[in-house]
Amino acid sequence: MDYDKLATVMRRTALEAGAKIMEIYNSDDFEVKTKSDESPVTEADEAADALISAALKAAFPDTLIVTEEQADSHSQQADTFLIVDPLDGTKEFVKRRGEFTVNIAYVENGTPTRGVVYAPAKDRLFYTLADGSSVEESGDLALETVGETTPINVSTPDNSALTIVASKSHRDQATEDYINQYATKESISAGSSLKFCLVATGEADFYPRLGRTMEWDTAAGHAVVLGAGGQVLRFDDHTPLTYGKPIYENPFFIVTAPGVELKEA
Incomplete structure (x- = not known):
């Protein structure tokens, strides 16, 4: 290419x-x-x-x-x-x-x-x-x-005061329960793949997504995050999220700056 x-x-x-x-x-x-x-x-x-x-x-x-x-x-x-x-x-x-x-x-x-x-x-x-x-x-x-x-570069996170971004349209109780495991300075909501970009620019430290998404929802934001030094990981085992899966469906995932001490799923 x-x-x-x-x-x-x-x-x-x-x-x-x-x-x-x-x-x-x-x-x-x-x-x-x-x-x-x-x-x-x-x-x-x-x-x-x-x-x-x-x-x-x-x-x-x-x-x-x-x-x-x-x-x-x-x-x-x-x-x-x-x-x-x-x-x-x-x-x-x-x-x-x-x-x-x-x-x-x-x-x-x-x-x-x-x-x-x-x-x-x-x-x-x-x-x-x-x-x-x-x-x-x-x-x-x-x-x-x-x-x-x-x-643009991801943040250097302070685990005692994290900024978390979550979905505006899909923020449910499971997401709230997961976020509540962290010491947060601020929790913000945003729509679409802007959430990836807020992590990429360091405006947020991480973004958990506990809900159905497809690869076309996430791939562009994922690339931007990687190019800014961040990670996009599976929610279940914290391994990198991969693409080309059957029907292009994603598991739950976390977008994060390195250094965030991720909690167990």
Whole structure:
């Protein structure tokens, strides 16, 4: 893989998809449908998926693309593949809370090594460079001109005063019980894959997820966390979370800065 080309295409494609999503988000009304698993899908999900799929296929015609909105891709497997969630946080989108993201990642032999997470309503863009390190870009976020990029790094945690981030839409009693085992300075909520990025930037020390997720929900954020020096571990045995699993379904997991003294599941 040409990592320079990959970084350029993923960044540009995420920005283009974000612009399309915001057109629909800022309209007076948009269609919301319900998928077979009872989750919502909007015309923004579908428009962004079409845009991203076309761009990735044109740039990387020989690479498998797995995307949430194309069910036929969920039965395909490869050692290396691109994986896409065109609009992560659809519930946040529908409620117009702004905490939704575009996620594009490249997985190699079970590990997401490159990725981009773009939160268009928040004007926050996180991605891995060609060398795998992670940055946040600020400024106008123009397609053709890369703005100021700042290297991001996970925190050096203080186990007597941890900052924990958890899901805004999926925070349940099991999650609360687990979090309560830790000495916390602050517990914050966020939507979509922004939670990964808050760990990557050091704004939070760790993020536990005790609930069903799919690999397209997590791969881009996972890549950004790895490029910032963090870890994404299985909840049950604290081994690295891997990708390319059957139907692309994840077990429970923990996103963490090294040094957090993790409690037993």
